[in-house]
Amino acid sequence: MPNTIALIAHHAGSLLNFRGDWIRSLRADGMRVLCLAPDYTDADRAAVRHLGAEPFDYSLQRTGMNPLRDLRDAWALARLLRRLQPDISFAFSTKPVIYGTLAAWLARVPRRLAMIEGVGFVFTDAGRPLSLGRRVLRRAVALLYRLALSRAHRVIFLNPDDRGDFVARGLAPAARSVVLGGIGVDLDAWAPVPVVQDPVTFLLVARLLREKGIIEYVAAARAVRSRYPATRFLLLGGLDTNPGGLGHADVQAWVDEGVLEWPGHADVRPWMAQASVFVLPSWREGVPRSTQEAMAMGRPVITTDAPGCRETVVDGVNGRCVPVRDTGALVRAMIGFIQEPESIATMGAASRQLAQERFDVHRINARLTAWVLGRDTDFNSEP
Known part of the structure; x- marks a missing residue:
């Protein structure tokens, strides 16, 4: 009998966007793949089946904490896993991991794995003292x-910072x-x-959360455009219900001001093709997929010297690292590309080389x- 693995996600889109290549690989190895998500659409189910996997619904409140609801959902998930009887469970994102x-332990799934793709809102340093509510939540x-x-x-x-x-x-147990x-x-x-190179165009792709450095990006765009008004600033991403989420009115005000263009949640490739430099001034990441995509397409990167972000840039080789929440440093990095547009091609080529060395999905x-x-x-080895 082939191994059966249950992938437990916080929404169906993450299975398709971030696990799709791996699902194909698992199926090619002869494994049965069960994809559990709380918000399937008919199109999502069809896409999962097209990958050769099997979609299953379960109940999960993606954001917020309601202990009774969460415990009820966990018990229902355990019952589902007991019925499906996978050999392996693989959970990713905060609530599915927890x-x-x-639930997999309660269902006596023989082998259980959890992936921490970032420490999330609760553990990210917001640059100010923690409120009582956030301390309790943490x-x-x-x-x-x-x-x-x-x-x-x-x-x-x-990344090693999160593990540490x-x-x-x-x-988390160090040995495992x-x-x-x-x-x-x-x-x-x-x-x-x-x-x-003409006009120099900056692109940020992220969920519209303060922790992604959106506010710093807008402030930098405003400062740069005051000196170089032809410069374009693009922002791709949808609104999010997380506590750090920005409102539609906030983003629309920036668009109306003429600071940036916001296509919303859209296919990244055509917008990346219009970009000169990819920017992610995030406060903390796992290792951002968006930056890996930009590097693969040959774009230099400006990002922060923060856990997860620093793994994507060799400063001065394929881009620039700036301190977290330092708008002035972000402005200077952007102006550097405007004043030396030839560096866009050389650093972009270095990004592609680094992507080949570090982020080839087949090797990973x-x-x-x-x-x-x-x-x-060798479970304590570094990549």
């Missing part, structure tokens, strides 16, 4: 992580924690396109599958 791993989430991750056979992190923080806090180094991109699908998926199946015994 409640999905606990302690509650830490307790739940500790409870769930102690029942995981492997805990996978995308979780191990130091006692949230590993670093993947990014989920990777299909380098053929994200092929390089000619660089744009092979490593991930080895961990899932327990074939790799």
Whole structure:
């Protein structure tokens, strides 16, 4: 009998956008793949089936904390897993990692894995003292992580800072924690396109959250355009219900002011083709997929010297690293590309080279599958 793996996600789109290549790889290895998500549409189900996997619905409140609702959902998920009887569970994103791993333990799934793709809103430094409510929430989430991750056979992190923080806090067992180094991109699908130098165009792709550095990006755009009014600034991404989410009125005001263009949530490739430089002034990441895509397409990167972000830039080689929440440094990095447009092509080529070395999805998926199946015994190795 082939191994059966249950992928537990917080929404169907993440299965298709971020796990699609891996699902194909797992199916090519002869595994049965069950895809669990709380918000399937008919189109999502058809897309999952097209990958050769099987879609299943389960109940999950993606944001917020309602202990009774979360416990009820976790118990219902355990019952579903008991019925499906997978050999392996693989949960990713905060709530699936916590409640999905606990549900898999209750359902006696033989092998349980959890992927921490970023520490999330609760553990991200907001640059100001924590409110009482956030301190209480952080302690509650830490307790739940500790409870769930102690029942995981492997805990996978995308960067060493997150692994170090979780191990130091006692949230994840060091001996069972590993670093993947990014989920990777299909380098053929994200092929390089000619660089744009006139006008110099900056692009940020992210969910519209304050933690992604959106406010700093807008402030920098305003400052740069006051000196170089022909410069374009693009912002791609949809509104989000997380506590750090920006409102539609905020973003529309920037559009009306003429600071930036906002196509909303849209296909990234055609907009990346219009961009000169990719920008992600995030406060903290796992290892951002959007930056990996930009690098694969041959775009230099401006990002922050923050966990997860710094893994994508060799400063002065394929882009620039700036301090977190430092709008002045962000402006200076942008102006550097405007004043030296020839660096866009040279640094873009270096980005593509780094993407080939670090973020080839096929090599990363092979490593991930080895961990899932327990074939790799060097569990403390770095990528």
